[in-house]
Amino acid sequence: MSAAHQSNPDRPHPDRPHPDRWIKVRPEGLYVEPGGFYIDPVRPVERAVVTHGHSDHARPGNRHVLATPGTLAIMRQRMGAGVGGSLQPLEYGEGLNIGGVAVRLVPAGHVLGSAQVVLEHAGSRVVVSGDYKRRPDRTCAPFEPVPCDVFVTEATFGLPVFRHPPDLGEVGKLLHSMALFPERSHVVGVYALGKCQRLITLLRAAGYDRPIWLHGALEPLCRLYGEWGVELGELRPATVAAKEDLKGALVLAPPAAVADRWARRLADPVVAVASGWMRVRQRARQRGVELPLVISDHADWDELCRTLEDVGAPEVWVTHGREEALVHYATSRGIRARALALIGFEDEDLEGGPEKAGEGEAP
Template identity: 85%
Template sequence: MKVCPEGLYVEPGGFYVDPLRPVERAVVTHGHSDHARPGHAHVLATAGTLAIMRQRLGEGAGAATQTLDYGEAIRIGDVTVRLVPAGHVLGSAQVVLEHAGTRVVVSGDYKRRFDRTCAPFEPVPCDVFITEATFGLPVFRHPPDLGEIDKLLHSLSIFPERSHVVGAYALGKCQRVISLLRAAGYDRPIYLHGALEPICKLYESFGVPLGELRPATVAAKEELKGALVLAPPGAVADRWARRLTDPVVAMASGWMRVRQRARQRGVELPLVISDHADWDELVQTLDEVAAPEVWVTHGREEALVHHATQRGIRARALALVGFEEEGA
């Protein structure tokens, strides 16, 4: 395997994993825009990822596409390829590569928390594990998800006259927040900024129930009084939000652990809800896959490389450019 300007190249198979530039053959782990780029000639991914790519990229989703179900094996060149769940968003997958008696697993983005909106992460023992490290510092230890949702519900109860607007990424975070709210017993309509509606409908078409959702951008001002509204992080303070009554501004992101980020964005109610593994979960995953060699990419690489080295694991930082949590 080689790190090329286009991204991670699997030479015996003649394909790239999550390439950054248009290539002839791409295996795509999930639909976030820093992993699913437009313009590839051939794309292999799960049905969920391909549906997301078609919705977001249209014809740019790939001149030719092929669906690979979780656990199904396919031969590409001299490499056997399987996709297993990554627990990140709908359709997200780890790429399991086997060649000449060696198994390499490319994690893509992943989380280890229970999530009703996508298949749970499956650790795969391997010889080389290529892991993300978005929150690869010991300071990042995410609190329980339902505890953060309880904060939101408590705020709704003590400020019933105020609208609550929650910034959430369109793909994955929005649907997860809705699912957590439903699991906590919130059965009222949830209002959506128009940019969030298409992905929510796509999730529902894949059998993910989200309850009653209503468009926020055309709702009457009185209807939104005391309501819960979800919007993309960058749209929380846009002109459409003027119809919200004295809004409580919340943000759902693992970055809300960093108080300065919350203050810079004018967030009154930070909710530490992440779709990425935290430090303890990254370490747990290294233990479970038991790979003697680990490559760390797109995140806080140095700390996890140091930790792995201290544990007797051969570790290196790939320093791939162009990957980040969508919307960060």
């Protein structure tokens, strides 16, 4: 057993109620019973705490919504009037008591505004991670490990085969291809929220200062990121551009658009997709991807394992993804672990999922 999981005086006393007595899995999602609220509910509820703006976590129709200001801005932009009833912002690190449960939000490093939910009740601390990554990202606040008694984690890439390569190396592959084929357009499939803006900032960090052309579905959230201080450089609308203007250009589009009629306006395009799933070559071939870019907004296997060590929780609950492997790893480290098997959360870039048209998640 690692030192992080040895006896800890801050752990709940045996006479205090275990967190599974006051946090329940219901059809609507993860329910915090004494506070009367759900975290990332998959159905409309009275009170919701939302970790981030991707559409499998932030859904319309809740009567009361608590989230970071960044997440609420994203929800307003994407859902309009359907965003919900009352919207309550909570800044990172601020505390709030809801029905005897102390609640605060800390950065998750996933996308703009993404948060982990820290819950303290009856002598125990539970951290619900939402989706997260551990790599530097200029578009959002970095993940903050919080020591806790129970850590509730995703496991989208919870298999040892998923070890994401360095981000700038993948961007270098794209820039190298553009240099090799200067007469061809390069179209990269990215999701509207998070991946699009992150890829742009990675390109800028690598020295690419030319205009980047955007499919119309990507423009609104890029504008919002700009309003929140994320510098993206010169962006141009690709939807109304002449074919000649796009010759040799870099174009970003939702993954579904790179294979449909929309892409025919491009000059002999090199088709790329930026996703953690591009590690699976068969998936890339099935989608007709010539240039797979392994860039993800989720933690890979090593990062998931490191996070369990960093938070030092003696117990781990896995919400969605490849639960079995992470549960097995945690158990081998002396950590109690179980899968919650929550429904309604999609894997990154899952074909046919809610993000298919580019309106939602994307790793």
